[in-house]
Amino acid sequence: MDNRPIGIFDSGVGGISIWKELRAKLPSEDTIYLADSKNAPYGEKRPGQILDLSIKNTELLLKKGCKLIVVACNTATTNAIDHLRATYPIPFIGIEPAIKPAALGSSSGKVGVLATRGTLSSELFHSTAKNHASHIEILEQEGTGLVELIEQGKAQAEETRALIRKYIQPMVASGIDHLVLGCTHYPHLIPLLREELPERVRIIDCGEAVARQTFRILEKHSLLSGRKERSIHQFYTNKDPELLSLFLKGEDYQVSYLDF
Structure with a gap:
């Protein structure tokens, strides 16, 4: 059992669609979500820029103690996930069109x-x-x-x-x-x-499939949480906390501004 959080990053609020599937499939897991809205959209950037942003997000999530990272962005997955998997010693879950x-x-x-x-x-x-x-x-x-x-x-x-x-x-x-x-x-x-x-x-x-794959990888590596109490979800954005809160409507979660 491993009660460290799952990390999730995206070029903004898009990955909230993935986070909701993760929360439904893995209700005992804590999560940390990074919305890199300041640099959205990733899809218009050069591959080198996308890789640099993905590294920045990954290293911040690692500093916060994440045990697995979901790259909740199709563009970041296609341009950076191979490098991330080869560089960092934790599992990465990517996103690709279904x-x-x-x-x-x-x-x-x-x-x-x-x-x-x-x-x-x-x-x-x-x-x-x-x-x-x-x-x-x-x-x-x-x-x-x-x-x-x-x-x-x-x-x-x-x-x-x-x-x-x-x-x-x-x-x-x-x-x-x-x-x-x-x-x-x-x-x-x-x-x-x-x-x-x-x-x-x-x-x-691909949201449901990503959640299923995350469960499989956590189980495979003995990383599933043993938490019995309510899970903790932290949300960070480098642009507008109110916008991120809008996409979490109906959810009682605090969104914090973080300059990253």
Whole structure:
């Protein structure tokens, strides 16, 4: 048993969608969440910048005593996780678009992927698509501007709806029956996406799979918590604590500003 916290970092509030799945699957685990909103979006940065930011976040979480780190950002995973795993002596859980289940479930043979430039241009994304979806057509769409709107608290705004409509209509017209969300910010858009997508299109994100994998790795390495009392969750942001609190609505957790 190991009562040290799980660390989670993302380029802002997107990883809260992952944190909620982790809390549901692992209710006894303490967590520390870093929202690097000051540097969002990662998807528009160069690979070297993404790696440097991922190292910075990792080292801060290690200083806070984390036993495992979830890289709750698709772009950081695709650009940095191999280096992190080779450099630091704890397990890392990465995020990648859930292409495999979408490909297996598709009857039309066409799957849409909405992701950042950093994810869509990565070697990991292309190898995943090649290995698991070579028999279907993958329609890629860069979600330019969506992360910025979410980070401004505009996940349900009309300007966000207009951008979503612009991005998904060509994929829908092409006949997709699954839409893979390739950025952890994008599950915050699911209410709007469901209104704009036909019923036949299933939305796929990776949150539940990440939580299951985190449980497996903790169990494998004998790192599961033995805590009986209520778990402790700490949230830090380097930009706007009120925004992060907005995405934790209904939750009684304190969000602190931290200059990192």
